[in-house]
Amino acid sequence: MSTADLSSGSLFPAAIRATSPHRVLGRFAAVVCIVLAGCGDNPPPALGGDPDNGRLLLRQFGCGSCHRIPGVAAARGNVGPSLEGVATRVYLGGVLPNTPENMVRWIRNPKQFDPETAMPDLPIAEGQARDIVAYLQGLK
Numbered sequence: 001m002s003t004a005d006l007s008s009g010s011l012f013p014a015a016i017r018a019t020s021p022h023r024v025l026g027r028f029a030a031v032v033c034i035v036l037a038g039c040g041d042n043p044p045p046a047l048g049g050d051p052d053n054g055r056l057l058l059r060q061f062g063c064g065s066c067h068r069i070p071g072v073a074a075a076r077g078n079v080g081p082s083l084e085g086v087a088t089r090v091y092l093g094g095v096l097p098n099t100p101e102n103m104v105r106w107i108r109n110p111k112q113f114d115p116e117t118a119m120p121d122l123p124i125a126e127g128q129a130r131d132i133v134a135y136l137q138g139l140k
């Protein structure tokens with residue numbers, strides 16, 4: 001093959017034509033993905049918790065007496081920070097890197113991570129904390 005063959009450009013249009021059916025398929029796959037959900041925008045709840053039960057538990061444990069919590073009735077407390085956007089916060093309580101696992105630990109034993117915090121250790125079971133975190137992870 002001569003240099004002239006390579007530089008003529010004739011190979012490239014053919015290559016583009018060859019990929020276009022794949023692009024169409026790719027778009028189709030993206031649409032199917034969005035229709036079926038579970039892709040990208042709607043990941044499964046963190047740690048397998050139940051966000052609906054989490055919302056009920058946030059009420060039962062009275063978290064709203066200290067926190068504003070979007071979507072939780074009467075949760076307008078101003079002792080602690082608003083939990084709006086808590087899923088995207090960098091540190092919990094300013095000390096603990098924010099991951100779903102750490103949020104479970106913080107909710108069960110905040111004083112373990114910050115002995116001075118005004119947030120009390122509450123008798124919350126691991127599974128209950130996972131449900132709460134599943135709800136809070138939706139607050140972005």
Ligand code: HEC
Nearest residue numbers: 061063066079080081089091092093094107114117118119
């Ligand atoms: C007596 C008030 C009080 C109660 C009740 C309370 N918290 Fe808190 N919470 C706080 C305070 C104050 C902070 C800030 C902690 C710090 O910075 O030291 C906090 C921090 C947090 C954080 C970390 C937020 C961040 O941006 O750092 C989460 C998550 C949280 N609380 C969830 C809960 C949940 C869930 C409940 C109910 C089970 C609850 N809290 C009950 C006072 C409270």
